Amino acid sequence: MTSTSSSLKPIIEARDVDKxxxxxxxxxxxxxxxxxxxxxxxxxxxxxxxxxxxxTLNRLExxxxxxxxxxxxxxxxxxxxxxxxxxxxxxxxxxxxxFSHLSIxxxxxxxxxRVRKMSKEAAEAKALALLERVGLKNQAEKYPxxxxxxxxxxxxxxxxxxxxxxxxxxxxxxxxxDPEMVNEVLAVMRELAHTGITMLVVTHEMGFARxxxxxxxxxxxxxxxxxSSPAEFFSNPKHDRAKAFLTQxxxxx
Amino acid sequence: xxxxxxxxxxxxxxxxxGLLLFLWGMAVPLSWAPDPIGQAAQQFAxxxxxxxxxxxxxxxxxxxxxxxxxxxxxxxxxxxxxxxEFYVWLIRGTPLLLQILFVWLAxxxxxxxxxxxxxxxxxxxxLALNIGAYNAECVRAGILAVPHGxxxxxxxxxxxxxxxxxxxxxxxxxxxxxxxLANNLASLVKxxxxxxxxxxxxxxxxxYRVQAESYQPIxxxxxxxxxxxxxxxxxTSLTAALESQLDVGRKR
Numbered sequence: 357m358t359s360t361s362s363s364l365k366p367i368i369e370a371r372d373v374d375k376x377x378x379x380x381x382x383x384x385x386x387x388x389x390x391x392x393x394x395x396x397x398x399x400x401x402x403x404x405x406x407x408x409x410x411x412t413l414n415r416l417e418x419x420x421x422x423x424x425x426x427x428x429x430x431x432x433x434x435x436x437x438x439x440x441x442x443x444x445x446x447x448x449x450x451x452x453x454x455f456s457h458l459s460i461x462x463x464x465x466x467x468x469x470r471v472r473k474m475s476k477e478a479a480e481a482k483a484l485a486l487l488e489r490v491g492l493k494n495q496a497e498k499y500p501x502x503x504x505x506x507x508x509x510x511x512x513x514x515x516x517x518x519x520x521x522x523x524x525x526x527x528x529x530x531x532x533x534d535p536e537m538v539n540e541v542l543a544v545m546r547e548l549a550h551t552g553i554t555m556l557v558v559t560h561e562m563g564f565a566r567x568x569x570x571x572x573x574x575x576x577x578x579x580x581x582x583x584s585s586p587a588e589f590f591s592n593p594k595h596d597r598a599k600a601f602l603t604q605x606x607x608x609x
Numbered sequence: 610x611x612x613x614x615x616x617x618x619x620x621x622x623x624x625x626x627g628l629l630l631f632l633w634g635m636a637v638p639l640s641w642a643p644d645p646i647g648q649a650a651q652q653f654a655x656x657x658x659x660x661x662x663x664x665x666x667x668x669x670x671x672x673x674x675x676x677x678x679x680x681x682x683x684x685x686x687x688x689x690x691x692x693x694e695f696y697v698w699l700i701r702g703t704p705l706l707l708q709i710l711f712v713w714l715a716x717x718x719x720x721x722x723x724x725x726x727x728x729x730x731x732x733x734x735x736l737a738l739n740i741g742a743y744n745a746e747c748v749r750a751g752i753l754a755v756p757h758g759x760x761x762x763x764x765x766x767x768x769x770x771x772x773x774x775x776x777x778x779x780x781x782x783x784x785x786x787x788x789x790l791a792n793n794l795a796s797l798v799k800x801x802x803x804x805x806x807x808x809x810x811x812x813x814x815x816x817y818r819v820q821a822e823s824y825q826p827i828x829x830x831x832x833x834x835x836x837x838x839x840x841x842x843x844x845t846s847l848t849a850a851l852e853s854q855l856d857v858g859r860k861r
Contacts, residue, residue, distance in 0.1 A: 416761055424784040453762035457780050457855070465775060467766035519766060 364391035367523060367554055368413060372422035375578075377407060382408045384578040385422065392522070395555045397565035397586065400575030401601060406558045409575065410525050413556070414445045427522060431535055443471060446516030450528040452508040454500035454515070460487065461496040464515045471519065479518075486514040490544050507538030510544050519547075524548070526557040562605055574598050617853035624846040631839060632658055645823030646832050649815070656815030657836055661802040663729070663811060664844070668794050674737060675744020675790070676779075682749050686851075693745065706803050709735040713807040726773035732804035733757035734793050736797060751786030752778060784855050791848030795841050812836060 368390040371566040375383035383405050390396060398406045413424060415431055415438055424431040426441045455463050464483035468474040474482070487493045492503075500508055508550040509529055516524055529545070530538045542564050549555060549568045559565060563574055565586055572589045574582040576597050582589060595601050635657060639650035646653070681693030700708065712735040717725055726734075755778050763773040802813035810818075816833040820826040 414765055416765060439767060439769070442765060445765075447765040449758060449762065451758055453756075453758040455759060455762070455777055455781075467768060470772050470776065471767040515766070520856075598710070 364393070366390070367392045367427055368556075369425045370409075370413070370422070371424075372419045373409070373412060373419045373424060375405075375412060375417065375419050382578055383412070383419070386578070386580060388573065388580060388583070390523075390554060390556060392554055393552045394571055395549045395569050396557065396571045396573060396576060397569035398556060398558045398573045399560070399565060399601075400581075404575040405578040406573075406575040407527055410527055410556060410558050413523075413525060414442055414447060416447075443519060444522045445525060446519055446521035446523070447517055447525045447527065448509070448512050448529050451530070452500070452505070452512045453512055454508055456469070456500050458499075459496065460492065460498055460500065460503070462510050463500065463511060464518050467515070468518050483514070483518060486517050487511070489517075490514045491540075504537060505533045506540045509533065509537075509541045513541075513548070515542055521553070523554040523556065525556065526559070528558050528560065530559070530561055554578050560605070562590075574601070578600075612777050617850045620850035621847060621854070624843055624850060628661070628840075628843040628847075631843070632661060632780060634717070635836075642832075642853035645819055646828055649819045649823075652815045653812075653832065653836065656810060656812040659729075659809065659811040660813075661840065662800050663733055663736065663804060663809070664794070664798050664840075667733045667740060667801070668797055670733070670737035671740035671744055671793070671797070672790065674741025675748050678741060678745035679748030679752065682745060683752060697742045697745050700739055705735070705739050705800055706806060709803055709807055711735070712738075728807050728809050729804075731807060732801070732809045736801060736804070739800070740793055740797050741846055743796075744790055747786045747793065748782065750789070751782030751784070754785040755781045780855070784852075787848065787852050787855060791845060791852070792846060794844055798841050798844055799837060800846070 363498055366389050368388075370386055370388045373383055373386040375381075386405075386409055398410065400406045400594050409416055411425065412419045413431075427444055429437050429440055431437065431441055435485070454460075455466070458466065461480060464486055465476070465479040468479040468482060469476060472479075484496060490513060492507055492510055493513070494506065495503060495511075500511070503511065513524075513529075522592055526545070530541050533541065538561070542561065545555070545564070546568050557565075557569070565567055567586075569586050572582070572584060572586045574589065574593075574595075575594075581595050582593065582598050589598070590602070593602055618816055632654075636650045636654035640647050642650070666698055678693045678696055680827060682697070684690050684693070686739045713728065713731040716731070720726075759777050759781060760773055763777045764770075768776065801811060804811050805814035805817065808814075816829050820829040823829065
């Protein structure tokens with residue numbers, strides 16, 4: 357953990373988070389605290405629990421035991437708490453999940469209208485500004501199916517930003533993209549990382565993790581094996597599993 | 610069909626106007642026809658209006674019932690699931706004619722005298738219950754066809770379960786359910802003829818009466834058949850146009 361973290365405000369606190377899928381033990385008493393403004397890359401082999409952990413943070417998966425606090429609010433069966441947390445936590449999915457029956461503009465404006473009770477005009481003006489930021493203002497009237505994967509993922513980021521979240525969760529945002537589209541999405545994420553928003557990024561993009569992240573977490577078999585800075589992790593991994601993982605993916609950067 | 614796909618809004622409008630013009634003005638051309646059709650033109654027109662009214666009322670109520678029962682079958686609350694499954698099982702397993710007779714003859718004996726219902730209402734209730742059960746299966750299939758990622762995205766954005774259903778799940782499920790619902794509506798136009806059994810004077814009943822007076826079944830029943838064909842064509846163009854309207858943004 358970096359030495360400056362004690363002066364930062366914690367925004368997500370996970371304590372002894374445990375999760376089973378049937379007989380499979382997906383998360384084993386995971387402890388982690390994330391701080392405001394921090395960009396954390398979460399890496400690890402497939403099935404190591406990194407995506408599951410990310411999804412428990414806005415309760416797309418429920419945790420069996422342990423506690424998760426987001427911005428001081430306990431994440432549990434209380435729907436009021438859940439709604440409050442989901443308003444503050446945005447999510448970007450591997451498969452984009454844009455609403456296929458709505459135009460790009462409507463995709464971005466829907467949640468502010470429904471959840472923040474913004475007027476249609478204000479929400480659409482905001483949506484257009486966000487679409488401009490991700491370079492897609494001229495596509496606003498199209499439907500998701502008419503856009504490339506990279507463009508869809510940029511819209512998905514704009515859609516998440518429209519709720520002004522304090523935290524953005526990225527679940528393998530570039531894994532479903534053709535190689536030539538990965539960079540346009542990473543460029544948007546890189547720009548975001550400098551704005552001071554808290555980001556948790558589950559990724560296989562080692563270059564991105566090394567260059568943009570403040571902190572790097574390595575997951576294996578449902579536990580956090582290493583929690584350090586990217587520079588430290590990539591130059592001097594402590595565990596044999598992390599070393600083996602790095603050897604496997606080294607061709608990628 | 611290509612024309613309705615390119616201009617769904619226009620086609621819907623045209624089909625509706627066409628249907629209204631037909632209902633309103635059909636007595637005029639019919640009255641020019643030779644007897645026995647000409648002299649009974651007014652009766653044919655009234656019977657057609659009755660058939661359309663019966664179809665529209667029980668069809669609309671049937672969609673609402675279908676959505677409720679379809680949702681009920683997918684509910685995580687067991688009693689809701691049992692009620693919906695029982696309803697679909699009961700209605701699909703018994704003849705429509707029996708259901709109409711039951712509502713007409715048995716239900717009034719269960720109601721207090723102050724609450725008696727008209728023959729038309731009996732027919733509409735029985736037909737709505739019947740089509741609702743068939744619609745329930747179409748709606749259920751439509752809802753199951755909506756990818757789970759769509760619901761997750763909506764919930765992650767903070768939309769409530771109800772908002773997610775209204776804004777995301779329902780419109781997307783209708784793209785899948787609509788062709789089957791349209792099929793049920795076309796059946797309903799024709800099934801409404803069974804209301805003749807409880808003395809509702811709809812199109813088939815008119816035909817039966819006119820041929821009984823004139824002893825000329827061939828021209829009378831051919832006219833009735835042509836009117837039914839015009840009605841089902843209008844209803845299917847209406848739903849086909851609605852289908853194209855809902856089809857935006859869909860992969861082909």
